[in-house]
Amino acid sequence: MRTVRRLPLVLGMVVVGFAVLVAIFGPALVAHDAFTQNLAHRFVPPEWLAGGSPAHPFGTDQLGRDYLARLVLGVRISLMIGLTAVVLSGLIGTTLGVLGGYFGGWVDAVVMFIVSCRLAIPIILVALTVVFLVGSSLTVVMLTIGLLLWERFAVVSRSATRQVASRDYVAAAWCAGCSRRWIVLGEILPNIVHHLIVVATVDMAIAILLAAALSFLGLGVPPPMPDLGLMIAEAKDYMFFKPWVIEIPGLALFALVLGINLLGDGLRDLLGGESGG
Amino acid sequence: MSAAIEANGVSAVFNQRAGTFGVRRRVVAVDDVSLTVPEGMALGIVGESGCGKSTFARLLLGLLAPSGGDVRVGGQVLQAMDRQARARLIQPVFQDPASSLNPRRRVGEIVALPLRAAGVARSERRERALSMLSRVGLTPEMATRYPGQLSGGQRQRVAIARALVLEPRILICDEPTSALDVSVQAQILNLLAELRASFNLTLVMISHNLAVVEHVADEIAIMYLGRVVERGAAESVFAAPHHPYTKALLASVLTPEPGLGLPDLPLGEAVPDPANIPAGCRFHPRCPVAIPRCATEAPARGDVECHLVQSVPT
């Protein structure tokens, strides 16, 4: 019973943990370079298909680059985008949400107005415009997504803060002579952080998919960098003849995002209580 | 005897709105209350749910800025004091021990929090927190536990330790035992009485339980719909209540004496609503002895606010 309930968490941890290991150590461990082309060896199938070779376990792409090397680097880049975007949006959203929730009144009204403005902006169009105007690079993609994805953090931290701020221990801390800064950082934040972790996983999955979508449209990470979305985009022209070129990055993206979401769900159940110890 | 804490005509008004487009309600939770607690005294405040007891406690603690009037502690206006000076003078104990302790902190840290805010060095903090824990009857081993691992009574002890660790002069207790079982309630009441004597505390004890207040308080204030309708020395209020509401409250205390049966309470069933305080005497819709004048004319300010009682005006 208990193990069944914990299954999503464990599965998510395994997938995400594996992806993180791959992202950190993978590129150094794969024999081939992700950028070296070899037009003589285009579309070598993966090892497990007929005609595959152990030299290229996942085969090669349309330019003869080692597909495993590209995949591994692609996971690193996708994770980097997700992580940076979440840290950035987490900082922005949580700051706004906690301020609005704690101070209430006009501060809250201003925060809610900013959130409403943000919700009125179609993310993908703005991202497209920005990338179109300043040109695309990994940094631009990460910043754009990070600066646009904070509304869930703001909304969740605001309502969680309002709830926690009405607890008596916050009043007691105020009576104890604590500064407002201490109350927010020391009493309120630790009690809303479990909500924020769940939001972080949701937003991370969204950020990765968003970056992949941008890449697919040719406005994300510029080639020859192999973001998972870009690999899918590049593979789409060949997918009817060489299905594995789209299957491999597609499955990787699916597994990564699913893993992150499972992790988030699992953490929500695990951290839901207030027991602390 | 000088006043440890005094409320001068304080009010608390909340502007509430039911839903986004709902009607505005002007809730007068505390209405122009003046009370003085002399140094070392214990004041008991009694009243039914929603009469403004907790709101008054929040005003006394400075947690809520009064809509009118002011609260003075040791002669200084509370709202104008800096937070550390205030913390050294006045501290709270709240009703629900489950909500008054931060669930993510260990007991030791919780008790040491006021010391930390006062800038006391780490080693001294630890020492003072531990000695305070033992004063309230907890073992040092408890310092490393989380509140979730304690019973209700133990949590309330932790809350008391936190309140006393700065050795304040005034303790405001808002229903400190009403979330506890009777056998534990007695433990906490004894502890409060003992600490009060040894720290020479001024105590404000809020409760809806007259028996609890009677056990603790030197003076009593009875609240009804945001006003203190009767006040006086505890003995005299209990022995000879004047206000019809006080009489009803006293009559409704069910002492464990079988054979007495249930008392006759001639109170009307009208529901007191702080957003809609009746004209004249605010108690008149329920008052069993109301006279025509009561519906139109508010009784004079005084120790007993009733047309039928001659009292000393304040």
Add this chain to the structure above:
Amino acid sequence: MSPVLEVRDLRVRFGSMAAVRGIDLAIERGQTHCLVGESGCGKSVSALAVMRLLPRGAKREAGAIRFAGEDIARLPERAMRRLRGDRMAMIFQEPMTSLNPAYTIGSQMTEVLRAHRGMGRAAAVERAEAMLTRVGVSAPGMRLGQYPHQLSGGLRQRVMIATALLCEPDLLVADEPTTALDVTVQVGILKLLADLKRDLGLAMLLITHDLGVVARIADVVSVMYAGEIVEHAPVGQLFAEPLHPYTRGLLRAIPVPGKVRRGEKLATIPGIVPRTEVGFRGCAFRDRCEFATQECAEPVAERVEGAHHWRCRLASGWLEAA
């Protein structure tokens, strides 16, 4: 006369935790039986077990529940549903848990009558109005059109009592019906319950943690501790001569106006109520009892003297002996 409700050796557990550990109860017509104890000692679980309303995860073991002579412990749920709200009814501490916020008082009350009595609409409304009048609700016609949230706590409790009594049950189980109410309102509700019991000849099981309430309304009292009934006696006898050390400690720990002088210490019971696992042996009070000896770790038999039952190794007269 045989009792309306007779419970024998009722046990309920949640996983490995024994919430009710073999209680016996018997309530006669026109009798108020109070079940008193501190929070968590198993009062509500016992009541729910009697009504066959235990939550999921609760496991009832053995035990006979005889209602009007018939064993209902194994009655099919359909038959049980017909019985509940008709011949046996229950009211709760928080009326909002049993009143549906989405329906008017009137539709909830008439629904009961139509389901159990097959009454027509007009007759049902008439009966509901009469019942509201009986429980002291003013302007009953108007109340029928109101929603539960439009009523005060005291009124809601009256409406719930009226609903419970619509079909003139033989047994009324009331779980802390006045705990959430102000003292002044509490008196009115208790008076109403006492009157109704007398007029309708109800058997009433009233659950409370307040010994003051017990003293004023009970005919017979059962004191519960850690899932067991540790003492059981007619109300006068129990208060005059409590024989279980727990009952005695409880009675002395209550501040009573005029009894304990200010500055004087209240008597206390040290420690807290223990959690009892399945298979717990001996007296559950022994960690807190000043008279505990080795003997108390062994199963303690119930002592009986006339109508007075208590579960302690000490015989009556121990107080004088001590």
